[in-house]
Amino acid sequence: MMSLPEIAAKVDAGMRLGEAEAGFLLQCPDLLAVGRLAALANHRMHGNRVYFNVNRHINYTNLCVNRCAFCAFRRDEGDVDGYSLDLEEVAARAAAAAAAGATEVHVVGGLHPHLPLEFYEEMLRTIHKSGPGLHIKAFTAVELAHFATVAQLPLEEVIDRLRAAGLQSLPGGGAEIFAERARLQLCPEKISGDRWLEVMGMVHRSGLRSNATMLFGHLETPAERIGHMARLRALQDETGGFQAFVALPFQDRATRLDGVRGPGGVDILKTLAVARLFLDNIPHIKAYWVMLGVKLAQVSLAFGVNDLDGTVVEEQIGHRAGAVSPQALSREGLVRLIRKAGRIPVERDSLYRELKREPDAC
Amino acid sequence: MLKTIAGKLESGRELNCQDALFLLRRADLLEAGRLAAAMRRRLHPQGRVTFVVDRNVNYTNICVTGCRFCAFYRKPDHADAYLLSHQEILDKVAELAASGGTQLLLQGGLHPELRIAWFEELFRSLRRHFPQVQIHSLSPAEVVHLAAQSELSVATCLLRLKAAGLASLPGGGAEILVDRVRRRVSPDKISWRVWVGVMETAHRLGLPGTATMVFGIGETDEDLVTHLLRVRALQQRTGGFSAFIPWSYQPGNTELGGEQATGMDYLRVLAVSRLVLHNIPNLQASWVTQGGKMAQVALFFGANDLGGTMLEENVVAAAGARFRLDREELLALIREAGFIPARRTTGYDILEEYF
Numbered sequence: 001m002m003s004l005p006e007i008a009a010k011v012d013a014g015m016r017l018g019e020a021e022a023g024f025l026l027q028c029p030d031l032l033a034v035g036r037l038a039a040l041a042n043h044r045m046h047g048n049r050v051y052f053n054v055n056r057h058i059n060y061t062n063l064c065v066n067r068c069a070f071c072a073f074r075r076d077e078g079d080v081d082g083y084s085l086d087l088e089e090v091a092a093r094a095a096a097a098a099a100a101g102a103t104e105v106h107v108v109g110g111l112h113p114h115l116p117l118e119f120y121e122e123m124l125r126t127i128h129k130s131g132p133g134l135h136i137k138a139f140t141a142v143e144l145a146h147f148a149t150v151a152q153l154p155l156e157e158v159i160d161r162l163r164a165a166g167l168q169s170l171p172g173g174g175a176e177i178f179a180e181r182a183r184l185q186l187c188p189e190k191i192s193g194d195r196w197l198e199v200m201g202m203v204h205r206s207g208l209r210s211n212a213t214m215l216f217g218h219l220e221t222p223a224e225r226i227g228h229m230a231r232l233r234a235l236q237d238e239t240g241g242f243q244a245f246v247a248l249p250f251q252d253r254a255t256r257l258d259g260v261r262g263p264g265g266v267d268i269l270k271t272l273a274v275a276r277l278f279l280d281n282i283p284h285i286k287a288y289w290v291m292l293g294v295k296l297a298q299v300s301l302a303f304g305v306n307d308l309d310g311t312v313v314e315e316q317i318g319h320r321a322g323a324v325s326p327q328a329l330s331r332e333g334l335v336r337l338i339r340k341a342g343r344i345p346v347e348r349d350s351l352y353r354e355l356k357r358e359p360d361a362c
Numbered sequence: 363m364l365k366t367i368a369g370k371l372e373s374g375r376e377l378n379c380q381d382a383l384f385l386l387r388r389a390d391l392l393e394a395g396r397l398a399a400a401m402r403r404r405l406h407p408q409g410r411v412t413f414v415v416d417r418n419v420n421y422t423n424i425c426v427t428g429c430r431f432c433a434f435y436r437k438p439d440h441a442d443a444y445l446l447s448h449q450e451i452l453d454k455v456a457e458l459a460a461s462g463g464t465q466l467l468l469q470g471g472l473h474p475e476l477r478i479a480w481f482e483e484l485f486r487s488l489r490r491h492f493p494q495v496q497i498h499s500l501s502p503a504e505v506v507h508l509a510a511q512s513e514l515s516v517a518t519c520l521l522r523l524k525a526a527g528l529a530s531l532p533g534g535g536a537e538i539l540v541d542r543v544r545r546r547v548s549p550d551k552i553s554w555r556v557w558v559g560v561m562e563t564a565h566r567l568g569l570p571g572t573a574t575m576v577f578g579i580g581e582t583d584e585d586l587v588t589h590l591l592r593v594r595a596l597q598q599r600t601g602g603f604s605a606f607i608p609w610s611y612q613p614g615n616t617e618l619g620g621e622q623a624t625g626m627d628y629l630r631v632l633a634v635s636r637l638v639l640h641n642i643p644n645l646q647a648s649w650v651t652q653g654g655k656m657a658q659v660a661l662f663f664g665a666n667d668l669g670g671t672m673l674e675e676n677v678v679a680a681a682g683a684r685f686r687l688d689r690e691e692l693l694a695l696i697r698e699a700g701f702i703p704a705r706r707t708t709g710y711d712i713l714e715e716y717f
Contacts, residue, residue: 029700031662032392032399039392261691264698265655266662295625296655302391302626340624 004033011037011277014044022226022278031266038273038304042285046306050343051284051352052334055104055137055310056097060085060123064110065146068176068187069256070218072320074110084112090123091130097313098131101331104310104350105131106171107138117151117158121165128166135168135350141199142174145191155199159206169350170203172211172246178231179224186219186257193228197235204241209351211244212282216271217263218250225271229278236281243352244284244307247271248291251318265296269303276304284352290318290325294337301341308334364389367637371397376594377638382587385634391626398633398664405643406666410715411701412644413692414708416465416498416670417458421446425471427503429548430618431537431579431611435471445473448484452491459492465670465708466492467532468499478512478522485527496708497527498571501534502560503552517563524569530708531564531571533603538577539592540585547579547618558596565602570709573603573642577631578611578623586631590638597641604710605644605667608635609651625656629663636664644710649695658695667706668692 002024010017017025025034061084064074075082085093097105105127120139127136139147139162147162148155177183178193191199203210212232216225229245236242249271252262263271276285286307289297297308313328329337331347338345347355367381367389377385385394422445425435436443446454455466466488485497500508500523509519520528537544539554552560564571573593577586597603608631610623623631636645647665649657650672657668671689693716696703703716 031659032396036392261694264695265657265659266699268655269659293653293655295628295652296659297625299625299629299656299659336621337624341626 004028004030008037011041016280017278019223019226019230022229022274023222025274025277026222026226026270028270031270034270034273035303038276039302041276041280042304042306045283048342048344049306049346050301050338050341051307051346051348052331052338053104053310053348053350054100054102054331055106056093056100056102056313058085058090058093058097058105058107058127060090060107060109061112061115062110063112065113066111066142066187066189068190070176070186070215070250072251072253072255077113084109084115087122087126091126094127094131094134098134100313102131102134102311102313103355104135104137106310106312107136108140108143108171108173111143111146114150117147117153117161120147121161124162124166136166137169137171137350138162138167139170140172140174141170141196141203142191144170144203145195145199155202156206159203159208163206163208167208169208169243170200170210172200172213172242172244175213175228175232176215177218177220177224178228179220182218182220182224186215193231197231200241201235201239204235204239209241209243211246211286212242213246213248214275215248215250217267218257218260226274226278229275233279233281236279240281242282244286245275245279245282246286246288246309247275248288248318251291265299268292268296269300272300272305273303288318289329293325294329298337298341301338301343308338310334364393368397371401371637374640376640379584379587379591382590382634382638383583385637386583386587386630391630391633394630394633394637395663398636399662401636401640402645402664402666409701410704410712411661411666411668411696411699412704412706412710412712413668413696414465414670414706415458415461415463415689416467416672417454417463418467418469418670418672419446419451419454421451421468421470422473422476423471424473426474426507427472427548427550429551431547431576431613431616433612433614433616438474445476448487451484452487455488455492455495459495463671464495464713465498466495467670468497469501469532469534470504472504472507474511476508476511478508478514478519481508481523481528482526485523489527496529498530498532498708499528500531502531502557502564503535505531505560505564506552506556516560517567520560520564520567520569524567528569531561531569533561533571533573533607536574536576536589536593538575538579538581538585539589540581543579543581543585554592558592561602562596562600565596565600570602570604572605572607572646573597575606575608575631575635576611577608578621578627579618580620587634587638590635594639594641597639601641603642604708605646606635606639606642607646607648607669608632609648612651625652628652628656629660632660632665633663649692654691654695658699661696661699661701667710668696 250262287297287300287305335345646669647657647660705714
């Protein structure tokens with residue numbers, strides 16, 4: 001029989017938790033006890049430091065050949081509100097990001113039916129030229145696999161070419177939930193969980209780092225949620241390429257999963273706490289405030305989270321699905337949230353190196 | 363210090379100002395939450411989380427006070443200024459009654475022309491048409507204003523309203539019960555002593571109610587604790603408060619402006635309220651201002667009630683709060699947190715449990 005004190009003892013001793021133990025914590029009714037354990041584990045790794053960055057999102061197209069049931073962002077070619085940014089527009093956004101003090105652009109889009117690989121290479125070069133200092137974090141594993149299919153090239157070559165064009169790291173989107181049962185209902189056309197992990201393995205071996213996500217609180221079981229994290233942990237043991245784990249709560253408005261309610265605040269906090277405890281080899285646990293809401297994201301800092309993501313600006317995907325958070329947070333806003341949590345704000349670059357900025361005022 | 367506080371709580375002793383300040387400033391958030399959750403379990407061992415089916419009807423937005431934190435009021439000559447007719451109010455309450463509602467929260471600005479007869483007539487019609495709907499209405503500031511307008515004492519005014527059908531007072535307008543803070547944000551509103559005086563009179567006349575607190579309006583930690591201690595002292599004298607409802611100032615569209623309290627601020631204030639106000643049985647989480655996700659988390663920080671289903675709410679909506687919940691969402695939110703949802707009356711009697 002498992003018990004909270006036994007698991008706490010393992011956490012204290014720095015021992016790795018098994019899937020059953022993680023499942024036990026996820027189902028444990030004592031939210032604050034689970035949170036306390038996760039906070040201890042986090043404190044051991046990061047002390048009082050909480051990371052954030054100044055970034056900007058660029059969603060280059062909403063046209064997408066997939067039809068994931070949870071997505072309210074995608075459009076078909078020919079839809080009146082379908083769009084694809086041209087290079088000029090991308091350049092303008094990158095320049096605006098750099099001018100606003102961003103250190104990173106986060107570039108993701110739908111699976112465009114026929115843009116050639118050359119377009120993406122050109123887009124990366126354009127961003128690099130327009131915002132020379134910006135770190136380019138771009139494309140999910142799903143997009144990379146799609147580019148390879150459209151270009152009929154091996155994935156390794158696609159990764160190498162994008163890297164040569166300026167790609168510096170990858171966000172961790174498109175993982176959704178790996179378990180096939182739920183994945184086939186959620187996003188039947190999307191690459192499988194196996195393939196997502198395979199692509200990320202290749203990305204890491206090519207020398208690029210990435211994040212890893214999990215979309216939760218829809219059709220998956222608690223065991224499937226833990227199973228998802230277990231597969232990430234196993235790949236991380238091999239490659240060490242994941243920088244942060246981002247648990248994304250399902251947004252239940254305006255998607256096609258009728259009657260499926262997104263996770264509540266308690267489930268979200270517990271999932272983040274379990275992620276901190278179970279993913280002992282992924283350094284950072286990130287709360288994406290766009291989908292959690294700003295208040296809950298700040299509260300998650302007491303439940304094992306050590307990264308509040310960035311300033312974002314102009315997020316479309318989560319908001320289309322009903323997220324009620326604001327469009328952007330200022331650098332000062334993020335600093336205030338972290339300070340009010342009694343922690344030390346650390347502005348980071350995209351590889352988690354601390355950035356020292358001159359204070360704006362004394 | 364935390365051990366001393368935990369010891370006091372276990373032996374049923376009340377916390378003092380220093381204890382409250384320690385919990386507010388220094389204690390680990392989850393430790394404060396753990397203590398508050400334990401107290402909540404002692405007070406409510408059945409594991410229920412309650413709610414009431416209600417409607418807020420804001421009969422007028424015309425107000426002569428002009429509080430700087432308010433985005434709802436209008437001056438009498440403003441293009442958006444309104445006063446609902448009795449028929450409009452009765453129609454709204456008919457909708458409430460049709461959806462099984464049992465509580466009407468009627469609140470409005472301090473209108474320069476309304477007299478007591480307007481309210482007496484309204485309350486009598488409401489009682490006649492909707493006897494199942496409790497009239498849980500009017501804040502102390504409205505009562506004081508109405509008494510002055512009608513040239514009555516507060517006690518007489520309350521007695522006449524009670525005779526017409528008023529059953530309880532929601533305790534709005536408490537903001538922070540420290541005059542230095544009140545003068546800054548609402549210079550023309552009643553002082554803390556008057557607020558407490560009206561509530562005390564109401565309780566003694568058989569009009570119980572709830573007490574509120576709006577924090578994040580520039581008060582110090584000491585001011586906030588003073589508010590709690592003043593409410594506790596009044597409760598010690600009358601026992602008239604069934605619940606305490608803290609919520610954070612919503613800065614949208616207001617003259618005062620500024621930042622909203624953070625999620626951690628809210629949970630901490632909730633926990634401290636639970637621990638200091640040992641003599642008030644219920645603590646409400648405010649999903650309207652905090653959102654459903656935060657309200658659910660609040661159930662682990664001392665809250666045992668989610669207030670009303672709020673068929674209509676205008677005041678905090680005007681200040682930027684954007685949250686809506688239907689009854690199914692409310693039930694799911696409670697169940698998923700491991701509690702039993704229960705629909706209640708204004709006086710916290712259980713009407714129905716949802717297993």
